[in-house]
């Protein structure tokens with residue numbers, strides 16, 4: 553059986569490899585690991601639905617997801633990009649205090665996401681100005697690309 557300690561070390565070193573979190577102090581990263589939940593998804597499952605309320609941030613630990621969005625002039629949500637291991641999503645609803653702005657659909661069986669709730673996300677980001685500034689800018693850039701794409 554895998555011990556709690558081993559699990560902790562595994563996620564700690566994985567999170568250290570996520571570029572967004574590279575600069576976080578050790579104790580902060582350790583705290584995030586303590587508060588993590590791991591969610592499993594199969595291909596075709598919606599992890600996030602456009603328009604719904606959301607209170608969670610996700611980091612992909614295994615597998616792949618597709619990002620789609622409702623777009624003017626198209627009957628179906630359009631595919632924007634795919635994300636893989638080490639990529640993250642769901643920050644926009646938390647930062648902009650808005651509903652989910654795109655669909656995140658699992659693209660591979662047994663995809664695993666590390667899930668951070670709003671409180672822990674705020675603790676992680678809020679006390680770290682550079683991270684906050686970086687994400688804020690990124691989220692504004694996402695809004696601009698949504699407009700260019702004529703997202704609904």
Ligand code: WNU
Nearest residue numbers: 600619640641642643644645652653654690694697
């Ligand atoms: C995009 N437009 C919008 C992605 C992930 C992380 C970063 C891009 Cl820092 P949410 C839906 C999520 C949203 C984003 C993600 O989808 N997303 C996008 C776009 O062009 N959302 N509106 N590209 S992947 C991605 C940058 O995380 O957060 O909570 O839920 O609105």
